[in-house]
Each structure stands twice: as C-alpha cells, then as structure tokens.
Amino acid sequence: MKKICPSCGKTEEENEFITSFCPACYSSRHELYRLPHTMEITVCPSCGNTASGEPLGSSEKQLAKHVIAKFRSEHELKSYVAKVDKSGKNREVLLELLLIVHGKEVTKHANVTVRVTKKQCTKCSRRSSGYFEAIIQLRAEEGNAKSKIEKLASTAAELIEEKSFVPRVEKTVNGIDVYSGSASEAQKALHALKLHYAISKKQSGMKQGKRLYRTTFCAHV
Ligand SMILES: [Zn+2]
Ligand SMILES: [Zn+2]
Known part of the structure; x- marks a missing residue:
C-alpha cells in the first residue's frame, strides 16, 4: 500500500517519503x-x-x-x-x-x-605604528663578514614576515639591526639560521597592568 502524507494528503511516489511524511x-x-x-x-x-x-x-x-x-x-x-x-x-x-x-x-x-x-587587523596596525617586540642585532666578527650579515638579515626578515612583521631594518657601524613584531618569531628565525646569540630583556612599558618587554638578540657572525 502506498503511503499518504498525513499533513498534505499527497501519495508517495518512488519511495520518497521521510518517515511517514512527504x-x-x-x-x-x-x-x-x-x-x-x-x-x-x-x-x-x-x-x-x-x-x-x-x-x-x-x-x-x-x-x-x-x-x-x-x-x-x-x-x-x-x-x-x-x-x-x-x-x-x-x-x-x-x-x-x-x-x-x-x-x-x-x-x-x-x-x-x-x-x-x-577594519585594520592587529598585525597591520602594529606594523604601521612602528610597534616591535624584539631586535636581532647581527654583528660582524671580522671586517669582511658584511655581505654574509646582509644575507642573514634579509633571510631573518623573510622568516619573521611569514608569521609577524618587520617594521624596519637598520644598518649600524658594525652590523645590521632587524626589528621584529614578535619576539618568538625573531628567536625562531635565529634558530632556523643556526645562529648563536645572547639575549637581553628590557621593560618597554606597561599594558593593562602587564609589563611589556623588548628583547634584544645579539648574534656575532
Ligand atoms: Zn505532505
Ligand atoms: Zn592586515
């Protein structure tokens, strides 16, 4: 016997009903x-x-x-x-x-x-405000390591840019400073480049009752 939908009275065709309804x-x-x-x-x-x-x-x-x-x-x-x-x-x-x-x-x-x-995202608004959490200081051990340091600086900047941002890169007398929006991304970049470094932290301010730090990673190349 064919099913009849109790709600609309339609007769079932080709086994199409769901439970007892059309x-x-x-x-x-x-x-x-x-x-x-x-x-x-x-x-x-x-x-x-x-x-x-x-x-x-x-x-x-x-x-x-x-x-x-x-x-x-x-x-x-x-x-x-x-x-x-x-x-x-x-x-x-x-x-x-x-x-x-x-x-x-x-x-x-x-x-x-x-x-x-x-709405501007956190990353972009921080980038445009010049915010940074860390500086990688690449320092030349010998006078002829300049081109090596430049290469390392640009690779470090590329690695940081994957997840964070680099507000600026500055040349100093004996090396290059790479600024990083994220301290952990800066550290990851140093590990990826297999560089040894010394860390120093400085309080840079307060935000909502929490201390903010700026980390400096100093690597001699
Ligand atoms: Zn029905
Ligand atoms: Zn954005």
Whole structure:
C-alpha cells in the first residue's frame, strides 16, 4: 500500500517519503539545519585577511566556505552548490544544500547575507605604528663578514614576515639591526639560521597592568 502524507494528503511516489511524511512536509515540520541569515566578516583593508588571519579572497568558493563553516545540522550535508551575488558592500550567498535525512536525499535552498566590514587587523596596525617586540642585532666578527650579515638579515626578515612583521631594518657601524613584531618569531628565525646569540630583556612599558618587554638578540657572525 502506498503511503499518504498525513499533513498534505499527497501519495508517495518512488519511495520518497521521510518517515511517514512527504519530503516537503517533513522539512517544514523539522528543523533540518541551522544557518545564520546574516553574517559579518571583517576584512583588513591593508592585507585583505579576515579577523581569523585568513584571506577572504574574491572567489566564490572561499566565501562559501566561510558561510558553510556556520552550518549546523544533525543530518549529513552531502554536498552543496554556492552562488555569490554582489550587491553593494554585501554579498548574497545562495546555497543549494543536499542533505541526507533518514537515508533520503533532501535538497534545501538557503540565502545568507554576508556583510563585509573593513577594519585594520592587529598585525597591520602594529606594523604601521612602528610597534616591535624584539631586535636581532647581527654583528660582524671580522671586517669582511658584511655581505654574509646582509644575507642573514634579509633571510631573518623573510622568516619573521611569514608569521609577524618587520617594521624596519637598520644598518649600524658594525652590523645590521632587524626589528621584529614578535619576539618568538625573531628567536625562531635565529634558530632556523643556526645562529648563536645572547639575549637581553628590557621593560618597554606597561599594558593593562602587564609589563611589556623588548628583547634584544645579539648574534656575532
Ligand atoms: Zn505532505
Ligand atoms: Zn592586515
């Protein structure tokens, strides 16, 4: 005997019912998933990264990923197709979701408005304010080590830039100073370059009741 939906009276065709309801009535009676109607994404105008430090990118795929990260359901999301419409500052993400509900495939459509707000990230605002936590002092042992020191300084700066930033690099009488936004990244760079160094710390100020330090790593090359 064919099933009849107790809600709308529709007769089942091709084994499509979910429990005793037709797919339409089942999904109107059950919350199949949760997804916010609107989302806000903060993007740094200087580097283009979101607050979590990842690039937002201009591609639809990346934006859809940010939205799908908010998808919550007790059912399996088998796949989804996303389309992005740009309307002014906002982006409309139109989703076609394929869910598996009690062993049946159910297609749902969702619409999420993503508001893109611009705010400079910590890394960029620190960089532009000249903030730094550490200085790597590369010092020449012999008079002819200059080019070696220059190479080490630029490699150290590159390594630090991967995770932090280098507000400036200064030449001194007997070497080069590489300023680093992060003390731990400066130290990691020194280890990567296999340099021996002496550490000194100086209090540079207070922030919210905590002492701030500036670390100097002095390496003789
Ligand atoms: Zn029905
Ligand atoms: Zn930034």
